Amino acid sequence: MYPRSSVDTYASTTASEGELLELDALDDAMDYEYNSIPPLPVYTRDIVEPNVRPSSPQEFAKLFPSLNRLSIRHDEYTPDGNMNLRIDTVVTGRRRTAIQLFHLRMYDLAKREFSLRRYCRDSGREVCNSKRKYVEPTEPKPTKKEDNARPTLQRSMSTALKTLSGGNKPGIRRTNSGGSFFSSKSSSCSSYEGDTEYSVDGTSSESLHSSRSSTKARQQKKEPTNTIKLEFSNYARVDIHRRGKSKNKRYEFEWWGHRYTWKRSIDKQLGLISFHLLRDGNTEAPVAHIVPETRSPSQVLADESAGGWVPPCFMWLADESVLDVVTDVADVIMATGLMALVDDCIKERWQTKKVHHIPVPLTHKTVDVVPRSPKSFIQQVFGRRNSKENHHNYSYYSKPSSPLRYANPISAY
Numbered sequence: 001m002y003p004r005s006s007v008d009t010y011a012s013t014t015a016s017e018g019e020l021l022e023l024d025a026l027d028d029a030m031d032y033e034y035n036s037i038p039p040l041p042v043y044t045r046d047i048v049e050p051n052v053r054p055s056s057p058q059e060f061a062k063l064f065p066s067l068n069r070l071s072i073r074h075d076e077y078t079p080d081g082n083m084n085l086r087i088d089t090v091v092t093g094r095r096r097t098a099i100q101l102f103h104l105r106m107y108d109l110a111k112r113e114f115s116l117r118r119y120c121r122d123s124g125r126e127v128c129n130s131k132r133k134y135v136e137p138t139e140p141k142p143t144k145k146e147d148n149a150r151p152t153l154q155r156s157m158s159t160a161l162k163t164l165s166g167g168n169k170p171g172i173r174r175t176n177s178g179g180s181f182f183s184s185k186s187s188s189c190s191s192y193e194g195d196t197e198y199s200v201d202g203t204s205s206e207s208l209h210s211s212r213s214s215t216k217a218r219q220q221k222k223e224p225t226n227t228i229k230l231e232f233s234n235y236a237r238v239d240i241h242r243r244g245k246s247k248n249k250r251y252e253f254e255w256w257g258h259r260y261t262w263k264r265s266i267d268k269q270l271g272l273i274s275f276h277l278l279r280d281g282n283t284e285a286p287v288a289h290i291v292p293e294t295r296s297p298s299q300v301l302a303d304e305s306a307g308g309w310v311p312p313c314f315m316w317l318a319d320e321s322v323l324d325v326v327t328d329v330a331d332v333i334m335a336t337g338l339m340a341l342v343d344d345c346i347k348e349r350w351q352t353k354k355v356h357h358i359p360v361p362l363t364h365k366t367v368d369v370v371p372r373s374p375k376s377f378i379q380q381v382f383g384r385r386n387s388k389e390n391h392h393n394y395s396y397y398s399k400p401s402s403p404l405r406y407a408n409p410i411s412a413y
Contacts, residue, residue, distance in 0.1 A: 008097060028169045037039070037110055037350045039348070040080075040082050040083060040307055040309075041307045042080075043074060043075075043076065043081035043082040043083075043306060043307045043308065044079075044307065045074065045076040045081065045303065045306040045307075045308060046076065046302070046306075047076055047077070048073065051089065051095065051097045051098060052077070052086075052088060052097075052098045052099075052100060053098075053099060053210050054099075054119045054120030054123070055099045055100055055101055055118075055119050055120075056119070057119075059099060060101060060118060060119065061091055063091075063099065064089075064101050064330065065317060065322060065330035066317070066323065067316060067317055067318075067320070067323075068316065069089070069090075069314050069315070069316045070087055070088065070089050070101065070314065070316060070382045071087070071088050071089070071090070071098075071293075071314055071315075072085055072087055072290075072310075072312065072313045072315055072338070072341070073085070073086060073088075073101075073310075073312040073313075074308050074310060074312075078121075080308045082306075082308050082309060082310075083105070083107075084103065084104065084105050084121065085102050085106075085310060085342070086100055086102075086103055087099050087100065087102035087103070087104070087105040087315075088101065089101055100119065100120055101118070101119075102116060102117065102127070102334060103116070103117050103118075103119075103120055103121045103123070104116050104338050105117070105121060106342070109346055110132075111131065111132050112130055112131060112132040112228050112339075112342075112343065113129075113130065113131055113132075115128075115129045115130075115183060115341070116128050116129070116130075116334070116335050116338065116339075126334050127232065127233060127331055128230045128231060128232040128233065128238075128331075129230075129231055129334060130228050130229065130230050130231075130335075131228070131229050132224055132228055132229075133224075133225045133227040133228070133229050133239070134222035134223065134224055134225065135222060135223055135225055136223075137221070137222065137223050137224060150260065160310075164204045181243070182359055183208075191197045209355050226243075226257050227239050227240065227241050227242075228240045228242075228339050228343065230335055230336070230339070232332075234328065238254075238332060238335075238336065239253060240252070240253045240336055240339055240340070241253070242343065246266075247266070249264040249273075249344070250262060250263045250264060251336065251343070253332075253336055255329060256329070258279055259279070259280055259281070260277060260279055260287070260333075260336070261277070261281070262275045262276070262277050262337060262340040263275065263276050263277075263278055264344065264376075272291075272292045273292065273344065273348075274289065274291045275290040275337065275340055275341065275344075276288075276289055276290075277289070277333060277337065278408070279319075285318075285319065286318055286319075287318060287319045287322065287333065288315065288316065288317050288318060288319070288322075288333050288337060289314075289315065289316060289318060290313050290314070290337050290340075291313060291315075292311045292312070292313050292314075293311070293312040293313060294313060295311070295312070306308060309345055309349055310341065310342060311345075311346050313341065315334075315337060317330070377379065377399075
């Protein structure tokens, strides 16, 4: 029992001790095999919105869904704010107040295990949870050499004894003497007339097969896919599929007979990434938008030094027909938009670059090249070599110097 009660931790501005212990356990158990995502540091961002409070069910019904602009940013009130996203809307009146509508808590970035909740972080009203889809690894087809090759020492001892003794002849009598080739354990096991065959060291073939299969199963882990599964509280399920490359990247899903696509666009001048939701391929009337907030270079540096990796964005609905639909499409738009934004940020920040190993002609060496542009590729392969580095790497072309050339003189007596 912790001294702090659940009432004190209701607001998203505080983090309970139990949650911090749970986060530590989750950080230890995170799998960084498929994505080299290091543990995130403590989020130490200055407070941007001083007046933030969670919404009530009555306020939530009035403020969402609507055409108002929503802000998406890290939660600067908690030390693990870079693993959380807060979705707020600004209400102007006597006093400017930011009311929190949703909260996205990220448990595992590599496996895309997230939880989207209404009102605030400690609210029990979960909208949906997400997981990354994994598939079984495909086994490579055996070659002809592998099919024709027979493993050695595969026959069991009982089969060898039957071959030596003949088909109808009585079996060889074994003794348990110390000088015998067989031990007492192997003789007792070999005398058993059953389906299980035993090898020379007394280990059964079934146990060997089970141990090999278990080690093979441990080695063959499931492979990740480009699909994120969303499970909503009303038992609905939506699969988001990531398609295309960087210039034509998009996130597709289906909902009530319509095909939606979060299309990614890049501003070449400013280098900003935005998302636009299209319905049934209609590019003239987008349903929703996610646009990054305009920041100064000092603000960008402050966010990165604080540990933030998702840039603050604005999101709003552009289609009025979404407001009156009874299929909860607004919640689906919010959830899928956040998944597209977070998944794209993870891929851009921590994706592993492919390294091509190019052999050098007339040598046994290779050059590791990370493809960036054709010009940099040519400069790296055919560029001029430094004297220090290439004296060590390319000593094949230079003749070894005499060991007595730079030796110290020795006086002879």
